[in-house]
Amino acid sequence: MAKHTVVTMPGDGIGNQVLPESLRVLKAVGFDAEYIHADIGWECWCNEGNALPDRTIDLLVKHKLGLFGAITSKPNKAAQAELKPELKPELRNKGYVYYSPIVTMRQKFGLDICMRPCVGFTGNPLNYIRKKVAGGFDEPQIDTTVFRQNTEGMYVGIEWTNPPDNVRAALASHPKFKAFANVPGPDLAASVRIVTKPAARRIVTAAFEYAKKRGFKGITICEKPNVVRETSGMMEETAKEVAKNYPGIALWSTNIDAQLMWLNKNPEDYNVIVSSNLFGDILSDAFAGLVGGLGFAASGNIGDQIAVFEPTHGSAPKYAELDPPIVNPIAMILSAAMMLDHIKEDAKADRIRKAIAAVIREGKVRTYDMMRLSGGPKAISQGAASTIQMTDAILEKLR
Ligand code: NAI
Numbered sequence: 272m273a274k275h276t277v278v279t280m281p282g283d284g285i286g287n288q289v290l291p292e293s294l295r296v297l298k299a300v301g302f303d304a305e306y307i308h309a310d311i312g313w314e315c316w317c318n319e320g321n322a323l324p325d326r327t328i329d330l331l332v333k334h335k336l337g338l339f340g341a342i343t344s345k346p347n348k349a350a351q352a353e354l355k356p357e358l359k360p361e362l363r364n365k366g367y368v369y370y371s372p373i374v375t376m377r378q379k380f381g382l383d384i385c386m387r388p389c390v391g392f393t394g395n396p397l398n399y400i401r402k403k404v405a406g407g408f409d410e411p412q413i414d415t416t417v418f419r420q421n422t423e424g425m426y427v428g429i430e431w432t433n434p435p436d437n438v439r440a441a442l443a444s445h446p447k448f449k450a451f452a453n454v455p456g457p458d459l460a461a462s463v464r465i466v467t468k469p470a471a472r473r474i475v476t477a478a479f480e481y482a483k484k485r486g487f488k489g490i491t492i493c494e495k496p497n498v499v500r501e502t503s504g505m506m507e508e509t510a511k512e513v514a515k516n517y518p519g520i521a522l523w524s525t526n527i528d529a530q531l532m533w534l535n536k537n538p539e540d541y542n543v544i545v546s547s548n549l550f551g552d553i554l555s556d557a558f559a560g561l562v563g564g565l566g567f568a569a570s571g572n573i574g575d576q577i578a579v580f581e582p583t584h585g586s587a588p589k590y591a592e593l594d595p596p597i598v599n600p601i602a603m604i605l606s607a608a609m610m611l612d613h614i615k616e617d618a619k620a621d622r623i624r625k626a627i628a629a630v631i632r633e634g635k636v637r638t639y640d641m642m643r644l645s646g647g648p649k650a651i652s653q654g655a656a657s658t659i660q661m662t663d664a665i666l667e668k669l670r
Pocket residue numbers: 340341342343344345373565566582583584585586587588589597598599600602640646
């Protein structure tokens with residue numbers, strides 16, 4: 272029997288192209304696992320009225336470890352229009368509502384820690400560079416991991432346009448609501464930002480633990496407590512409390528606006544950043560852009576019991592039908608390496624990262640994004656490697 276069981280969810284579009292590539296790499300490093308396919312995404316929605324079927328939930332609950340490709344998601348109205356005709360008459364009775372399965376998965380399984388490493392590989396032509404005062408350029412080594420709270424904050428989904436009377440009354444009990452008292456309901460939208468202390472403690476602790484493991488001098492809590500006093504305030508206060516358990520590691524504090532400016536000036540100063548859901552989402556995309564963008568951005572959604580690893584990119588439908596496939600499999604392969612870290616197979620994960628680093632350093636094999644070509648059927652004839660050729664090059668380094 273294999274030592275590990277991994278639930279594989281390729282999902283839609285290019286998810287189906289990149290996920291199998293990561294399995295080839297896992298096999299090459301001798302990862303002893305059985306893989307169980309699970310359905311997720313757009314097809315499931317159109318055929319069953321549910322993008323995250325119960326059978327997939329059951330498999331994740333049972334095996335606790337998942338690799339996910341990407342899904343296509345659309346606003347609810349557009350989604351309803353694409354339901355299989357047979358389901359449409361049932362729509363009224365069953366009330367099918369489209370929810371993004373990845374957001375559902377995060378909330379349902381309490382995958383509250385989102386870890387997004389943004390690490391530059393030497394030789395990647397997409398790396399951030401900076402002009403030197405004395406002339407010329409330098410290319411600082413970026414090694415930043417964003418810890419994003421994944422289940423709360425601005426993304427809890429508690430929101431209204433035209434809030435019901437009881438909500439409106441509750442809002443009106445706050446002195447600051449006076450300014451909006453005369454706004455008609457249909458002209459007023461409100462989204463609730465919720466932060467809880469236990470979740471704040473968990474995300475900050477995860478960031479400190481990672482800093483400890485990597486030997487970093489400090490971590491940065493990035494919020495906006497001077498303005499968003501209650502929720503950002505609770506994040507920052509909790510970070511200060513947790514910091515007491517890590518006497519050797521400093522806690523720095525930045526505001527989200529200033530942080531985005533600093534990451535354009537000296538991104539190498541930040542190794543670990545912890546933030547709430549929306550700010551963390553923004554920060555991790557911003558940092559990912561400095562180390563190559565979507566083709567390189569891996570992530571882990573980590574809960575107490577269950578963990579799912581995925582590239583941060585989506586299903587890129589416009590490239591999904593290309594043969595050979597052209598998208599960069601590195602984000603997916605790095606996500607698989609993160610999965611290995613998570614189950615304490617660090618040595619295998621390091622081998623994978625070293626092999627990727629060697630391919631990039633050599634610079635002979637590059638997917639279209641690494642050549643700044645526009646993606647499309649012509650990319651290959653313009654010299655870009657296919658998805659499969661990139662994986663082959665990585666496998667070559669693992670031999
Ligand atoms: P996307 O990430 O799918 O693609 C945006 C663009 O980024 C692509 O057109 C391509 O130029 C580039 N790109 C993405 N992955 C790449 C890769 N591995 N290698 C090279 N280039 C890559 O985002 P988009 O177009 O906004 O959304 C498409 C669909 O994906 C939508 O239905 C959206 O809802 C969904 N989505 C799903 C996510 C998930 O599954 N976690 C995350 C983001 C979007």
